[in-house]
């Protein structure tokens with residue numbers, strides 16, 4: 001089978017997890033990638049990633065600290081996977097496209113809607129593929145629920161909610177996740193959920209939102225519950241406290257183009273928490289889908305709840321794509337789900353380059369997910385509801401303007 005030559009750019013926490021995702025694909029009968037390089041502006045991060053890769057792949061990819069040197073050293077490189085912090089997605093992705101590579105970039109696609117537009121234009125100018133890595137929608141439970149909604153098993157949806165609020169004042173994974181022009185927690189987490197909402201319920205028409213910064217100082221957590229060496233090293237080196245500039249709690253109401261109402265509570269700060277997603281339909285309700293390893297549940301009007309296994313049994317016309325079915329034969333994102341969802345993203349990129357498969361989240365889809373999060377923050381600043389049209393066209397831009405000015409992004 002032909003394979004694309006691939007390099008990882010950005011070898012931090014998620015970059016490390018990408019290596020495990022690549023390993024899952026390499027070990028499958030569907031493999032269509034050949035990882036050949038790792039690149040990070042911090043040499044120690046690139047070297048650690050190369051050593052991890054050696055253990056995982058059985059060979060060591062070449063190490064780089066800049067993409068120009070990598071382009072000379074690997075002239076037949078097909079694509080890069082950009083897993084840097086979001087404040088540099090646009091500069092790294094645009095440079096990679098100019099160097100002639102196809103690109104997959106981690107969510108959020110970019111730090112502002114203007115930055116997303118730069119990336120879309122550059123990809124079009126260079127006729128390269130631009131794919132956004134968004135894993136939640138690839139979970140088998142998200143696929144199953146989308147199928148059930150499409151088939152209208154329990155009628156049409158009219159109301160949904162999406163809640164992911166956790167309290168506390170510790171540093172959320174990395175210090176940069178608390179800085180407005182690096183990608184605050186609402187953008188970093190929220191974009192998973194704007195994508196899921198749009199995936200299940202279609203495009204958003206209008207948003208009323210409000211957001212607050214509750215925890216102005218963030219503290220180093222006592223431990224980091226992650227086994228990866230990179231996360232452990234970073235935890236040891238982490239500063240004791242970080243001043244926060246990005247909002248950490250948000251509330252919103254989305255009116256979908258279909259007329260469905262969606263309630264949103266999202267963030268990381270303050271004293272309380274709430275979690276879970278629900279879609280209410282004419283003939284019943286759906287819960288517990290989407291996030292990695294989710295197990296969907298349906299309750300039809302006046303009936304007992306039906307769990308994930310029963311739904312799979314009933315959905316005889318539902319099929320996962322072949323690689324997903326190989327990874328998740330019971331249609332449950334169980335074993336190694338984090339890595340295997342990443343493997344699905346790489347497989348799709350390979351197929352797009354080798355055989356012209358359409359990528360599921362192209363630049364425009366990635367932009368819509370980012371724009372939906374900013375609609376909340378723009379609405380909060382403007383003190384009125386905003387239409388997605390004005391956010392996507394950058395007509396309402398007060399909140400993002402400050403970020404663009406700080407990063408030199410043309411608004």
Ligand SMILES: NC(=O)c1ccc[n+]([C@@H]2O[C@H](COP(=O)([O-])OP(=O)(O)OC[C@H]3O[C@@H](n4cnc5c(N)ncnc54)[C@H](O)[C@@H]3O)[C@@H](O)[C@H]2O)c1
Pocket residue numbers: 009010011012013014015039040041042045083084085086088092106107108133134135173174188
């Ligand atoms: N899909 C998911 O579930 C998920 C989970 C975590 C993170 N992410 C996303 O992955 C991305 C990275 O997050 P992270 O937690 O790994 O951040 P991180 O800070 O741990 O890692 C970022 C890495 O990028 C490197 N870097 C910065 N600028 C660079 C440049 N110009 N060229 C090359 N390397 C550069 C840094 O040195 C660092 O090693 C973010 O977009 C984040 O939202 C996604």
